[in-house]
Amino acid sequence: MTNRLDTAAATNLGLRAALVTGATSGIGWHLALQLADAGVRVVALGRNRHKLAELSRLKPCILALEADLADVNSLPGLAMRIGAAAPELNCVIHNAGIQHNVRVDDEGYDLRAIEEELDTNLLAPIALTRALLPALQSRERSWIVHVSSGLAYAPKRTSAVYSASKAALHLFGAGLRLQLRGTSVRVLEAVMPLVDTPMTLGRGRRKLAADEAAAALLAGLSLPGGVFHIGQARALPILRRVAPGLLARLMSAG
Numbered sequence: 001m002t003n004r005l006d007t008a009a010a011t012n013l014g015l016r017a018a019l020v021t022g023a024t025s026g027i028g029w030h031l032a033l034q035l036a037d038a039g040v041r042v043v044a045l046g047r048n049r050h051k052l053a054e055l056s057r058l059k060p061c062i063l064a065l066e067a068d069l070a071d072v073n074s075l076p077g078l079a080m081r082i083g084a085a086a087p088e089l090n091c092v093i094h095n096a097g098i099q100h101n102v103r104v105d106d107e108g109y110d111l112r113a114i115e116e117e118l119d120t121n122l123l124a125p126i127a128l129t130r131a132l133l134p135a136l137q138s139r140e141r142s143w144i145v146h147v148s149s150g151l152a153y154a155p156k157r158t159s160a161v162y163s164a165s166k167a168a169l170h171l172f173g174a175g176l177r178l179q180l181r182g183t184s185v186r187v188l189e190a191v192m193p194l195v196d197t198p199m200t201l202g203r204g205r206r207k208l209a210a211d212e213a214a215a216a217l218l219a220g221l222s223l224p225g226g227v228f229h230i231g232q233a234r235a236l237p238i239l240r241r242v243a244p245g246l247l248a249r250l251m252s253a254g
């Protein structure tokens with residue numbers, strides 16, 4: 001079991017205020033609660049206003065921000081709202097995501113659904129990072145974290161667009177890391193295994209508990225390097241090297 005982030009560790013890291021997107025469910029829910037428990041000011045973002053209200057009720061220090069990341073025109077204004085809500089913001093965790101389990105030619109998986117998936121998983125993190133970067137660069141230390149997946153490295157048959165969005169986010173993060181080398185901003189990618197959340201309801205076995213996944217992500221803030229793997233995803237780099245065919249088969253089945 002991963003040690004939970006505590007106040008001493010958060011203070012040592014210099015973690016002041018964090019944005020958690022997709023905080024109303026799954027991994028993001030636990031990220032918000034664990035950060036708040038460690039004394040970090042949290043801006044919790046999501047669409048579900050009941051869940052947002054519950055978060056603020058559980059931890060009054062959590063500031064709830066109702067927003068739809070797929071509404072791309074609202075993103076510049078949203079970045080300003082985030083900055084105003086947390087003037088000391090020095091950690092942005094791009095966790096919100098959606099995954100449609102479909103074939104690309106499925107009826108109903110129309111352009112709107114494809115756009116929603118790409119905008120939420122890819123465009124919104126890029127646009128918010130761009131808008132928040134000047135503030136993040138002015139801090140002594142700051143973090144941008146992408147919540148990633150093994151599907152960034154090998155696609156799942158029924159989630160081609162989701163896999164593409166995660167692969168693109170992986171490369172965006174790698175490029176951003178190059179651009180920000182030597183600055184105070186660290187760009188991290190947390191590669192998740194299968195985690196027990198509403199996203200994976202009814203599929204998979206031996207899933208990691210969402211609170212454990214959140215704890216492992218927060219532990220990763222102090223690791224060296226840019227990409228870190230959590231739980232069973234730790235096998236990915238080895239499989240990519242020694243058995244890429246096996247990896248492709250495992251991932252394609254989801």
Ligand SMILES: NC(=O)c1ccc[n+]([C@@H]2O[C@H](COP(=O)([O-])OP(=O)(O)OC[C@H]3O[C@@H](n4cnc5c(N)ncnc54)[C@H](OP(=O)(O)O)[C@@H]3O)[C@@H](O)[C@H]2O)c1
Nearest residue numbers: 022024025026027046047048069096097149192194195197
């Ligand atoms: N579960 C896994 O096995 C697994 C594995 C690898 C990677 N991941 C990644 O981990 C992250 C969290 O996933 P999860 O499993 O915790 O999923 P989840 O329980 O389904 O939660 C997804 C979160 O994203 C938010 N969200 C979705 N669309 C949004 C939008 N348009 N605007 C704002 N917020 C939006 C949802 O909030 P609202 O509904 O309130 O908007 C919800 O809080 C995702 O990036 C996912 O790709 C998960």
